[in-house]
Structures are given as C-alpha cells and as structure tokens.
Amino acid sequence: MSTGAMRRAQLVTPFGVGAMSVLVNGTSVITAGLDHWYEPDDASSLALEEYQEHDWRLEARLRVSEFRLPPDYRYQGQGNDNRNVKLTVPVLRFPRWCFCMFCKRLELSTLTMQQAVVCKDKKHAHWKYKPRMSQVPFVAVCADGHLDDFPFDKWVHRAHRPSCNGTLRLKSLGGGGLEGQRVVCDGCQKERTLRGITEARFVNGEEHTNLSDQLSSPGDPYLCTGARPWLAELDGACGQPMRGALRAAGNVYFPKVESSIYLPREEGAVSAEMHDLMRHPAVSTTMRTLHSIFGSGLDVEMLRAQLLKNVPPELFGPMSDEELIAGYRDLLGVGEDEPESGEDSDTELLTGDDEWRYPEFQHIRETPKDDHLTATNPGIHPDLDRHLERVRSVDVLRETRALRGFTRVRDDVLKLSAGKALLRREPLPPVQDWLPAYVVKGEGIYFELDPARLAAWETRAEVQARAHKITDHYGQVTSQRGLQNRALTPRFVLLHTLGHLLINELVFACGYSSASLRERLYVSTTAGREMAGLLVYTAAGDSEGTMGGLVRMARPDNLRSVFASAISDARWCSTDPVCMDAGEKGQGPDSCNLAACHGCALLPETSCEEFNRFLDRGLVVGTFADPALGYFSTFA
Numbered sequence: 001m002s003t004g005a006m007r008r009a010q011l012v013t014p015f016g017v018g019a020m021s022v023l024v025n026g027t028s029v030i031t032a033g034l035d036h037w038y039e040p041d042d043a044s045s046l047a048l049e050e051y052q053e054h055d056w057r058l059e060a061r062l063r064v065s066e067f068r069l070p071p072d073y074r075y076q077g078q079g080n081d082n083r084n085v086k087l088t089v090p091v092l093r094f095p096r097w098c099f100c101m102f103c104k105r106l107e108l109s110t111l112t113m114q115q116a117v118v119c120k121d122k123k124h125a126h127w128k129y130k131p132r133m134s135q136v137p138f139v140a141v142c143a144d145g146h147l148d149d150f151p152f153d154k155w156v157h158r159a160h161r162p163s164c165n166g167t168l169r170l171k172s173l174g175g176g177g178l179e180g181q182r183v184v185c186d187g188c189q190k191e192r193t194l195r196g197i198t199e200a201r202f203v204n205g206e207e208h209t210n211l212s213d214q215l216s217s218p219g220d221p222y223l224c225t226g227a228r229p230w231l232a233e234l235d236g237a238c239g240q241p242m243r244g245a246l247r248a249a250g251n252v253y254f255p256k257v258e259s260s261i262y263l264p265r266e267e268g269a270v271s272a273e274m275h276d277l278m279r280h281p282a283v284s285t286t287m288r289t290l291h292s293i294f295g296s297g298l299d300v301e302m303l304r305a306q307l308l309k310n311v312p313p314e315l316f317g318p319m320s321d322e323e324l325i326a327g328y329r330d331l332l333g334v335g336e337d338e339p340e341s342g343e344d345s346d347t348e349l350l351t352g353d354d355e356w357r358y359p360e361f362q363h364i365r366e367t368p369k370d371d372h373l374t375a376t377n378p379g380i381h382p383d384l385d386r387h388l389e390r391v392r393s394v395d396v397l398r399e400t401r402a403l404r405g406f407t408r409v410r411d412d413v414l415k416l417s418a419g420k421a422l423l424r425r426e427p428l429p430p431v432q433d434w435l436p437a438y439v440v441k442g443e444g445i446y447f448e449l450d451p452a453r454l455a456a457w458e459t460r461a462e463v464q465a466r467a468h469k470i471t472d473h474y475g476q477v478t479s480q481r482g483l484q485n486r487a488l489t490p491r492f493v494l495l496h497t498l499g500h501l502l503i504n505e506l507v508f509a510c511g512y513s514s515a516s517l518r519e520r521l522y523v524s525t526t527a528g529r530e531m532a533g534l535l536v537y538t539a540a541g542d543s544e545g546t547m548g549g550l551v552r553m554a555r556p557d558n559l560r561s562v563f564a565s566a567i568s569d570a571r572w573c574s575t576d577p578v579c580m581d582a583g584e585k586g587q588g589p590d591s592c593n594l595a596a597c598h599g600c601a602l603l604p605e606t607s608c609e610e611f612n613r614f615l616d617r618g619l620v621v622g623t624f625a626d627p628a629l630g631y632f633s634t635f636a
C-alpha cells in the first residue's frame, strides 16, 4: 500500500516510522520501519543519491553516515528519466481489528491486507453487497514503545488464553464514554464494557494499568508481548504493563526528532559546486573508501586521481585542490577538532541541548559567510540597544531534522540505540546506518539579550521566584511520571515567551502562516557556555524559505516596530484579567505556563520547541501587581 499524497516532510514527523495515520480511503495505517524504504518494484530504477543528505555534526551525534529524505511519489518519469518512479514509503494496515457498522461484528484482519475487509456475518447472507468493515479506534500501548491490537477476546473472557472463540461484537450503549462501549461474545454470552481501559497510576514508583491488572486479576497481570506491528513483528520480549488507548490519542506516539543547523567545518571552504559534486554517490563512496585507508593523511593528488577514475568526467568541472580537500574534510570530518559524539557511552543519552547548541550559537552570533550559513549585522535601533546586545540577519541557513526514534505513553528520555531499534528490524553498523530526515533551506532573525542588563534582572529575587513557580509545577509533573526534572531559568522563560510574541507579531505584520516560522532557543547559564539568544527562522518543510522577507524584518527600523508591537500587545491579553491572574497558579499544558494562553502567547505545535510550555508574559512585561517585573517593563 502506498501513502499517496502525504507530504514528504510529514513522513519524518509527525507520520514517521511507527506513527499511525489515516489514508484518503479511510484506512488506518502505520508507517513501516526503515528496512524496506527505497525498494522500488524495479530495483534498477533506484537513484538513491537524490535522497541522501549530510550534516557532519548531526551524523556524529546520531552515529550514522547519512540522512535520507523520504521519497516524493512520482507516478511517471520525465522523458527518458525513470529514476525513482513510483517509489513509496511502505505502510501497514493497523489496527487489525475491524468491526461492522451494521451487525457490530469484530474481526481480526491482517497487517498486509490490501483489499477492504467485508463482513461475512450470516446476518448479511442475503445482501447483494456485503458491508465493508471499519477499523476500531482502540489500540494498546506500553511505555517501551510497543503497540498492539486491543485484546478484545481476552478482555471479554477475562482470560489470557480464552478457550471460547465465539464471534465478538462491539456494541455501543450510547453516550460518548468508554463505559458506553461493550464487547459481547455470541458464543458464551459474556460481555464487558471498556470502562477504565486507558487508566493507569503509579503505586510505590511502579506503574499499574487497569488493562494489565484487571484483564483477569492483579495477581496474574496481562503484560506486553513486545508487538511492533510497524516492523511486522507481533511477538517480542517485554513484560511492561499495557494500557488501552484511542489510536488518535496524544500519548500513542511521541517522535524524537533531532535538529541541526548546518555549520561549515571551515567557513566558505566548500563551494556550491563542490557541495553539488559530493551529492553524487560515486564521489562520497570514493571519499569514504580513501578515508578508511588514509584518514587525514590523504594527499590531494590521490583524491583527484581516484575521483577522476570513478566519477563521470562531465560531472567533474574545474575544481581546485583546496576545494577538493575541503569537501573531503567536510564530508568525513577530518582534521581540526573532531565533533564531540555528544553521548555518554554508558547510557547513550544525548547531551543536553545547551552543549549541542553552543557551537551553533558561536557561529550564528558572528557573521559567517558560507554557502550553507550566512549571517550579517544589520545594526540595532537605538530604542532597542539597551535591551539587545546584538542582532543578526541570518540570510542563509540549512536545517536538518532527523527522526531517531519515538516513545509511547509519555514523552520520555530515549537512548540512542533503543530509538534506532524501534525504527528497524535489523540494526546497521554506523558506517552504513542512516535515519530519515528532511532538510530546509531557510532564513532567520537572531538576537541576543544585553548581558549586563540580563544579569541585573535575573538576580532579582522576585524574578527568580516567578520562574521558580514554573520549575515547581514542572517538578510535580516529572515526579508523577518518572521523568527528568529541569530548572527553568528566568532567561529561558523570558526568551521563550519573547519568541512566541515575536512570531505572533511577524505573522500578523508580514502575513506568514504561523506554522511556517519556528523558534530556536540558545539559552544556558552553565559556566563557559552562557547563552541568551533566540533565532526565529522559516521552517516550511518542502519550500525554499520565504526568500528574504524575514531577513528584511531584521533591519533596525523594522525590528524596532516588531518589538514595539509585540511588547505592547503582551501587556494586555484578550482574556485578561483572567490570563494574568492564572499566572498565580499556572495554566495550560501541565500548568507549566503562568500568564500565557491561546489569546496571547501560544503557537502552533510545529513552531514551538517546548510543546507550548514554560511561557509567561509577566517576565517579559511585568504583571498587574508588579509592573516592573519584566525585562522589557521599561521598553516603550
């Protein structure tokens, strides 16, 4: 089956490997693992180089040798060019349980079934056209990322291996809740509602779910069997409690996406022509082979000779020694300092964002000039220069977003190898490994807060107390769910909220769709890595950014008016005084926002790095009770 016209970027996220989606014909499917991506019917038509992408820092961080764009579906070739025609990302039918709208019969279909499932119940024996069955909205998930069909047969019979195999029906007693859904067995007349199947709680730090404990009895819990239907594997090793979920529920899939702004190893060294040349697989393969033999000691004559031998000469225009060697270094990361792999080898946990982002911060705040990263200094308007330290118009940037795994049940930490193990059946060695990704060429506005003003502001007791409320609220959530806690600093909440306010203003002033702009926070108070910067950039998945529109807004007059409108709007929310008052006890997702709601400071999910949490207008412009609280309180 094919995904049809799903947008390519969506096949990285939100509909990447292991995610469920609904096709235009109504079939619910799950995006299949990476093992069988890029397998056209006619293997000779595959031209993988069209999809290969590189970002040396992200490759090192995720221990892969390349990234691959999801294929775009083309029905036919252009002229004689039949490369990659009809290439699709494989999907499987899931959930397997189907039911009949007319007789309510439940039937277990298969993952690979292509035709619609029709009801074979004898109630329709005389119907000319048998009714088509629909898939049930229920699934079962475990916290280790597994996903299974809801065990209707076991649930109604209260047994792990029911001896009765009577026909099951899913009847609705009316009412919207799960208690109104009843599973009935024609064979033994047993019946049971679905009440409570999604519920769970922690008892002494151990998770208990109703589905596991009450399917038969708490002493004999029904546990996960490790099903990974997206890999076509219905059995595996697990033993975690299982919980029921609606397949469209928010806790069924949390993609882990790592994003990187491309940083040149050596600024400007790799020309556009060299970047193009390196997209040819013969070039990268030759370079990798040479690297495995000679490493950084490779002589440029040898490189040139081998490339001429392996690459069609028409591709190989005039290229200086410096360009060739720079391309080689850029691809393989030779010379200079090797990138930190970004992992602790014991735990394989990725380093914190501040450590990973610090080199980006160091580059963007200067005025880099490279084919893939260019920033210039537009100057700062006098009205803003007490608050801002520097502004950059980022004329060119290149972002890679790669899917490295996912979690279910909660948005938890995920080890690198555990994430990869969920994406494919057969692990690949790092030299062959790849992850699905998409690449956006865009532009942005970058600015930093004034360090002296920031230092004076963030040491104020009332400022710290305000941010501490958010840390506290978040702490309650993390301890309940067994997640890692984190300290939300005043500068973090300030820059984050400011980012939202500015994006809303840019949307209003320039007519961007809000989903096309994204925030990127460069915030840290760690010694030696202090950052207080924010990048707002274009993030349109398949397009080429906005071609200069955003960069124009970085000019002093324009930026001043964007700031002025954003700050002035932030002083009053359409739901005030309710929104500002809510700041006392918190509101929004997990009560992790203070004065911030849909009326003032929230963004589309795709624009925000923090799921619209950790926001507060109070720290930006002050509160009704303490108008001087905000960093921008005195900005007119």
Ligand SMILES: [Zn+2]
Residues within 6 Å of the ligand: 100, 101, 102, 103, 104, 105, 119, 120, 121, 123, 124, 131
């Ligand atoms: Zn039927």
Ligand SMILES: [Zn+2]
Residues within 6 Å of the ligand: 157, 164, 165, 166, 185, 186, 187, 188, 189, 190
């Ligand atoms: Zn029965």
Ligand SMILES: [Zn+2]
Residues within 6 Å of the ligand: 142, 143, 144, 145, 146, 224, 225, 226, 227, 237, 238, 239, 240
């Ligand atoms: Zn499991």
Ligand SMILES: [Zn+2]
Residues within 6 Å of the ligand: 573, 574, 575, 576, 579, 580, 595, 596, 597, 598, 599, 600, 601
């Ligand atoms: Zn509000």
Ligand SMILES: [Zn+2]
Residues within 6 Å of the ligand: 496, 499, 500, 519, 603, 607, 608, 609, 610, 611, 612, 613
């Ligand atoms: Zn955000």
